[in-house]
Amino acid sequence: MGLTDYCFKKSLWLFHFAGASCNNCDIELLDCLTPRYDVERFGMVLVGSVRHADVLVVSGSINQKCRSRLLTIYEQAPKPLLVIAVGACGCTGGIFAEGNTFAGPVDSIIPVDLYIPGCPPKPEAFLAGIVKLLNK
Amino acid sequence: MSTQNVLHMVIILPVLAGMVLFLIPRQYFYTKGILACLAALINLVFSVLLFGRSSEMINICVGKELIPATSALQAVIAQAESFMMMNSDGLGRLIVLFVGLFTFVICVYSLGYLFSRTRPKHYFSWFMITAGFSNGAVMADHVLLFIFFWGILGLTLYKLVRGHNSLSASAAKKTFILIGASDGIMILGVALIWHLGYPLSMSSMSITTGNALPVAAFICLVIGAFTKAGAFPFHSWVPDYASYAPASSSAFMPASLDKLLGIYFIARLFNQMFILNEWITLVMLIVGVSTIIIGVMMALVQHNYKRLLGYHAVSQVGYMVTGFALGTPLGIAGGLFHMLNNAIYKSGLFLVAGRVERHTGRNMIEDLGGLSKVMPVTFFAAVVFSLAIAGIPPLNGFASKWLIYQGIIEFGKGEGVANQLWIVWLVLAMFGSALTLASFVKFLSGIFLGHLKDVYLTIKDNRFLLCAPQILLAALCIVFGVFAAEWVIPKIIVSVSGEFSYTGVWESATVSLMVALSIILGLLIYVLFVGKKVRIDKPFMLGEQADHRAGFPVAEFYKTISETPFLRFMYKAAEKKYFDIYEVARGAVLGVSKGLSWLHQGILPVYMIWIIAGLLIMLLIVM
Amino acid sequence: MPEKTIIPVGPYHPLQEEPELFKLYCDGEIVTDIEWETGYNHRGIEKINESKTFEQVFFVVERICGICSTSHPFAYANAMEEIAHVTVPDRAKYIRSIVGELERIHSHLLWVGLAGHFIGYNTVFMWAWKYREPVLDLFEIITGNRNSYAMFKIGGVRRDIEEKDFSTILTILDGLKPKAEMLMNAVIDDPVIHMRTKGKGILTRQDIIDFCAVGPTARASGVDIDIRRDDPYAAYPLVNWKVIVAAEGDIFAKAVVRFLEIFESISIIEQCIEKMRKEKPGDIEVKVKNIPEGDGSGRAEAPRGEVFHYVKSDGSNAPVRHKIRAPSYVNVATFKKSCVGQTITDATLALAAVDPCYCCTERMASVYDARTRNKILDGTGLIRMSQEQTRLIQGRKSKVEGQRSKVEGRRSKVEGRRSKE
Amino acid sequence: MAQVFYFFIFPGLLFASVAGGFLSWFDRKLTARLQFRVGPPMLQPFYDFVKLLAKETIVSSEAAKSLFLMAPVFAVTGACLSCVLIFIPVFGIGNGFQGDLIVIFYLMMVPTISYIIGALASGNPLSNLGASREIKLLIGYEFSMLLVLAAIILKAGNTVSIHDIILLQQQEGAFIGSLSGVLLFIPLMMCVQAKLAFVPFDLADAETEIAGGIFLEFSGLTLALAKLAKYIMMLVLPSFVIVVLLGGFRLDGIHILWSLLKLIGLVLLITLVRNTNPRLTVGQSLRFFFIWMNLIAVVAILLAYAGL
């Protein structure tokens, strides 16, 4: 493992893309930042601009309107970039997959590196998922 | 060639060239231009030659030998001899050198810049005549000779503003009236000096400002200098001139030549002709710093970029006035150096503005944007000039401002009231520099950065005649900044200002070397290390497609500031031109004449009453 | 003059967790007009619901919005019980109210935190969320999940609160009170927060009436409405509490209202538990055999205001039309009033001040999940479900296994944390 | 050659970035502790930096490319230069690389200006907004800072040499020992806070309002350099305060410890202020500096005239 790889893993900056979600995953993701879970001890911070992002966290089902935005955002992020699909909706479309505006789960639009299922996944699940990904 | 001949050349040659150019018909525009450039080049060569000479007093009274010694004319000539004295001292030669430089550079630029629509009549003729008379004014030792040259410069200035439209005509009128009035006041001042019995030769004049009359004379003369240089409150012609005259003429007159002349005269006044007392120093310092602050505050809210530059032309004068008012060698050196630097970058900025205006036809910052993509050379020059005027080390603006700050701090060790208030001068002068930076951020980004409109995609930035002057001036900015302490100040400035010692340390060359090294290193990193990893992509607009209406227009950057309670009031007043001495005077004149016309209503009984009332009053006084 | 300039806020903006695009038309730093673009979050829930049975609809409406995941089922249950003419047993009423009020606490704390985050006061954010965690623990104790509780059903609730949990709940709430008080004082007494929030984004009483805004947004402007009192449901008529009203209508008033409501909620829960302790354990639901034809409107006071559900049944086992009006739908519209004339900085805060929830706002055309049609009892079940789906769809076995073990790991971690505390 | 060493190794780029990195870690860690969190590991700033170096750099299609790419380089250069100029007299390195208070003041402006220029060059409308706020803020705090600076020059007997100022303080006690010194400390620290773009003056890169503002378009190497400049400023600004008000650094015996404590104490103070305040709006910050901070500074100057 080279130095850059090591540093990359030690310093993941998250950009949060909320699709057509029910908010739960987003809130639980924010919860990860807060005192009980504190992802900053792994060097993770939430960033406001996708230009700074190392990880694109996608939560919620993706509807027609989000779809193009998701693609744009994915393109606008600097590579290397990890993509995490959070929640049942992010992984599969979940409860909203039958809706008339549904445009496919995240991985039908952009390549996904990590799935964190759950409705919503607990923050612990999120952390565990990240750790798994980093040890891959 | 004797110094005398060189001196003749720098004055007579340009004037002669201008006269000759009158004869060439208008359609041979380029011929005229090329001839003018040649003349300007020769003039520059002579200026350099002159600069190399030593100081001496020269009589330019020609033709004395031709007249028989016994002729009655000899007596007249003997009278004229004292009048026709020229003083080729360090200050004068320095100014002549720079007049020559700017004449040449801007002449070349004008050749490329002017096209038929905006071309003032006989542009090059007036241009060269201006150069010649400027040299004359700078060299003149006798005050009356000086006033002669100076007065004619007012006329040529008027001729140079006149452009194609009515606005420029009204600007020309305003300029002419202000300058003319100030010249009149100057003559009054000279009369006062004569009345006081002092010699009218500048070099031997050393008037103590003890009582009212010398002070009045000083004030009369200084008003002339301030008007020429554009210091508050006599500045108001400069922004108008800058907005409406062709940019090349703005670069020539208010940005460089008028600064050189006005400040030259201020230098003479403050440090040679008069011995300033404490209170005058105080007043002059107040004028200096208020010019800095007011000019830059006005510039901050301008939307017309030429007007913005015009206000900066005012603001920068404040530094020089401050420097000379200090009266210490350090302050004089700072003022002098700043004068040169300011002339360089300010005329450069007008050249940039001229190019932008020429290519786009727009005057307003909000109509422009993104021009850096199509005008890289101009952009580079603009960045250098802007940073220089904002006083960012290691460019020249910083070097001279730094000298002035040093001067102020050293000045603070003195005893007088003005000395004790040094903190005020220092803080305001430095703050003016920060404000300058702020308004140049607006200038730079509004014009050159941001979204480029499609109409401007075809602009080409490769015309040598236009690019070369900009690059030359930008290079001068860098050289004068980097080698300030090592070369420019000891070689050029010290001979004029006198020896001085620094209180601070500024090793510009070392620092510049480091800056250069880091820039090279940065470039290397980009080229070698991440070159392949650079990707061009659309701007990130939070996931949406970029909308060109989106964003924060640079032109509105300082709205928050202009809307703060106190400043809003001031800006409102400024908008209504309450601070414009021209408008105020005009208003006063109109008011008085209105009152008079009300009195002259043509009804006989009323006149009778006036006459009787007048008689009664006279009787009362007599009794 | 140049065209009006726009400052976009959103759609993927750190100010909001959900996507929504606000275009602030500006003059200098002053916002002169606002326009919004929606649809990023549109899932078509109303339409999905029409293909679901009445029982299944609960799981969809729960997922309208993660934060109000009690309020929507609450209102829906009210509507259904109105159609079916059912009266819910008292114990179920208490349990419903407890869950509803816990949700209010967690939601208000969440808002306080986020508002702190928005004005750059990250310490408030962290503290508020730290004190929110015990509330989520309570949810875990009561419902088995931190969010999306699946507690409601027509005629009652699914899970009882056991006797032994009462004391835990009370202890945690007792611990919460001083902390919430401390937080409240820290926020309300901070002079800089006063500078930022007082007199900013004001909504007058008339604005509220024009926009028909509800909830804390309305109450902060002196409009005294609260569905819990005005149209009583569940256990609210059985306990003592008061409606918090402030008069100023600015952002600060909204914060104050929310803070004080936290204490009211705590008191409601305590009273409910007292009453439940007194009464003997009884039924927690009535069986509802079938739903007659008709229509019902149910309301509930969500943390953000009144949730309104209108269900039309034709006698079959699924709704014909299910209309949902979340509070944010009317509250968000008030931005037109509260943002205009503010600086951009204040406008963004005013956007956050009504606690907007675009998920709620955009649910519209309903969608219901066919795959979750069978009885999903809690979130854990859903996790398993979605894992299986993931496997089915992805065919990536190893990953799923990884996630399995991850779930195990999480469980042990939770336990570890518990024991540590 | 010696100058190159000073500039790039010690006390320039390398030293400053390492020390500044640790200080910035200290700040983040302390913030985390205040918020009941664990906080990042000690090497976090360096991980961030190396990671950003290795990442792709994206340039917006609207950008003035060369200026956008060079702006962070200027920022680092300016920060480094001011660092060298402050520390050369501190370490008693004699010749070759000196500057006075005014020079340092201007050089400390350079990083901020570079960010502004870089943001404007990036062509992103939201960055424009951030840049406009930053420059308004700059106008706001610069005046207070100038007043403080003038007061210090006054107290030092009209000298601007860093070396003399330190020497004077070591002989006659730190400036903060006087009443005017205490008063000066307040506006100076506020200016430092604003220069570091920390809450309550972080309105230029407010993530929750304008999504990163001036740094919105920075990525990869440009962001890495911008961060590096921030790290260095994290060292430079507290050191500047120490040099002009707190008696400077002394590098003999027990004084090393004191000097270190001063530095850490100042960072602690900055962090505390940062974590106990919400962000101000542009107008409020301007008013804060223009009215209150200037008032304090002017009072301090009057006191200094009186010799207090």
Place this chain on the structure above:
Amino acid sequence: MMETNEFIELMKFKYKLNVIRTYIRYKNRVLFDLNKDVFFKAATFLYKELNFRFIIATGRDNDKTYEIVYHFSNDQTGLITNLRINIPKNKPEIESLTSLFVAADWIEREMHELLGITFLNHPNMKSLLSGENWKEGVHPYKLESRQAKKP
């Protein structure tokens, strides 16, 4: 504050001719079937004089007509009053309520989008939600678009 029955009598009295049917479901749930022509007056009466609060409107395609139910709430009594109006499918037009209260803005735009009903005198009759979610001119809540959807 008035009793529900009183209220119904008042409404009936005022709009007698046009109230087609009246339902009282509970003590505080009332539903009026109104004629299209009179509903605006009824809404004005509710909002302006009886200080009812507009909650929302439900639009539905019931195969024969478009049915809009306007929900009003009286916050003093907890009374919900529903005004039901049927609009013929061939001419889906109805008076907008935005002149009464701003709150009707969004829901009318939404119904316009989802069902294709035109609200007369609405200041800004463009779509609220979808953007790109479905094609221009498609109204997903119409029965025919529902059937066209994939199973």
